Amino acid sequence: MKQKEYLKDDTIGALNRHKILAAAEQEFALNGFAGTRVQQIADRAQLPKTNVLYYFKSKEGLYLALLEDILSLWNGQFDEATAEDDPATVLANYIRDKMEISRTRPDASKIFALEIINGAPNLSSFFKDQHASWMKDRVNVIQQWIDAGKLAVKDPYYLLFNIWATSQHYADFSAQITGLRGKPMGSEDYADATQNLVELILVGCGLKVPDVNNS
Template sequence: MAQGAVKEVGRRSKAVAAKKQAILAAGLDYFSRFGIHGTSLEQVAEKADVSKTNLLYYYPSKEALYVAVLKQILDIWLAPLKAFRADLQPLAAIGEYIRLKLEVSRDHPQASKLFCLEMLQGAPLLMAELSGDLKSLVDEKSAIIAGWVASGKIGPVDPHHLIFMIWASTQHYADFATQVEAVTGKTLQDEAFFRQTVENVQRMVIEGIRPR
């Protein structure tokens, strides 16, 4: 293939990727505010600056777009947990996991809210992903935590409950951001408040599992 043709293919590939990302971002914006039933493809297409026909070329139905948005969210949501490794110092690893989860709440609040909404509805369109990839990853990381407990590196704690507690305490700042702001007058976008949040959540969790 000639160099010019290769460049053209690369240009088109980037254009397609950018268009699909714009559609996903528009979908996330509407779905996180109005849910799947309160969102129309026309609204998403207009916000993404594409025609509805073009949108349907990439995502053949509203349900297909919704699932694509949810899967992208799941990738973002699971990234910090994937970084959790057995060769790390336990308390430092858990502290870093908390920080990364709070960064997700700060940087992707719409994603967190939509994920929460899907869970509250029983995850009808995401259950296969949850019982597959999510469960496998949590089982893998729970085994690491169980090993730390068995070796006395952290206190006796059930791995699943530790992970659930970290999820609840970190995602609260995105899912209930309005409540947090009403009470404190601040959000995670405030750098000082973000640091304070990280330090406090880390302290409460880590002191609770520190070996005695």
């Protein structure tokens, strides 16, 4: 029984694991893996350092567990779209999804960014493979749109890169954005930025911007 115990959500163990992961997400996002002290995570989680190491074998183990959680965010609606769907709607929703993640999970986004900048040393080849095959599928759908004359874009890869870059930018570079705007992005600002981005990308692809009210 004990092995399954921690899968339940209401045990004290599951609760602490959750607290630790949440604390670790903030600390790793702010200081990177090497720059984060286990003690800092413990402090933030309001637990003694020893407890952190009790629930997770090591600092690296904790980081990897966290990373796995974070990677599960990298799936969204666009996953199921097919060539028959309307590109404008699909892309608009995908962009809105990505922006919503940036807004609600900025630390997760930052950790992912840090990981990639450092050459993705900890991304499992499982994730990489999965990610690559997801990409192939999506590129394929986009290419069909292009071939059908629905999309004025030359290369599907660049389109996706541009969407990722712009949407993640709001999370990853929030310090710069806040500094330059003079105030942090509120949720209305995010709504503006999202609408702006949707229009830029869609118009840039020769599409008409669909109504806002469809998810």
